[in-house]
Amino acid sequence: MVGEKLRGLIQLLSKFPGLGPRSARRIALYLLSHRSKVLKPLMAYLDDVNLRYKYCSVCHYLDEEDPCGLCRSKTRDSTTLCIVACIGDVWALERASFFKGYYHILGGLISLSHGKNPEDLNIETLKNRLSIGISEVVVALDSTLDGQSTLHYLIQDVFPLYPHIKVSSLARGLPMGGELESLDQATLMSAFWGRREVNSALFSNTTSWSDFEKGK
């Protein structure tokens, strides 16, 4: 009823991240009903990005040039390197725009379940970079089993080769707006273990509770 080619398109779309058979059918119909405004521009974009975008040989980011725009930047702090799993992680950090060092993209995480080993990650290029000029590394990996395995591997097998480099990993704790009551036990434990001393100086500009009560 649907036809071979359209069925093929729907099957391909349904395997996209976040999509299923239902959304794939909707998108296929959307494409076929908006040929000049959506389908043809999509074809042109796909052709363009396929031809233009290449992986950066330094950090493994995707860009039209090699080294990529991030690696070519002169305004970033060349002594600090942030290790992430994938390009989406770079985008997330760049959207938050507080980190001003360089990135290194591992191209995935070590995963027993997906059969992904250290050899499958961009470790050699990481070692090359760590051996020159880097004084601080921030490991920014997912707080998952695979993220932890990868962090463990880096701590055991990679960072000991560069004892002068200061290494840190992202803090674990309450997400912004997180409520204790609905928090999972692991996060609650991490938040408790990682508790910070409250420095009264941090609050010196704010009204104290007693002042607030007086003012009422």
Place this chain on the structure above:
Amino acid sequence: MVGEKLRGLIQLLSKFPGLGPRSARRIALYLLSHRSKVLKPLMAYLDDVNLRYKYCSVCHYLDEEDPCGLCRSKTRDSTTLCIVACIGDVWALERASFFKGYYHILGGLISLSHGKNPEDLNIETLKNRLSIGISEVVVALDSTLDGQSTLHYLIQDVFPLYPHIKVSSLARGLPMGGELESLDQATLMSAFWGRREVNSALFSNTTSWSDFEKGK
């Protein structure tokens, strides 16, 4: 940071039905990281469906041939026509596979908010079909404001021209598995108004409650 072409692709994807900026970014990265297995097959499929699929001149379904496979079928009941808004509705009905008549796709619904008028729908071809051989019409439109407006228009302006045709519309009521407590008022009212007399003959093959109690 993302580059013009990739940004364009993400923006286009983010307007797809059911997608947003987040899922569009994920899909764009998925495409670029799986070029031979996903991006290139996708380009080939898009090219193919764009070239091959045309609207059926009879029922306005999308198919590689005109008239479409559904209209060319000899096994369907040629006296019954089901009127739907779009191709996705045909797919939904065909998946359920209980209706064996032919379809007519209006190509949308009358909508004040979207400025869609009867002239924008496939009404002329519908009239041509109703004037020959059709004895029953089932209107299968969404239970929404636009669906109701379109049904109203058909009842007022189209069906009176063919007084010999029996017209019906989909029943309104409890969805399968629906719980009274969580049902909206309008559905509850429709279900109440459309209540059916319970025919004991329907249950003659099942064990009555008293028999069931005795058997325990």
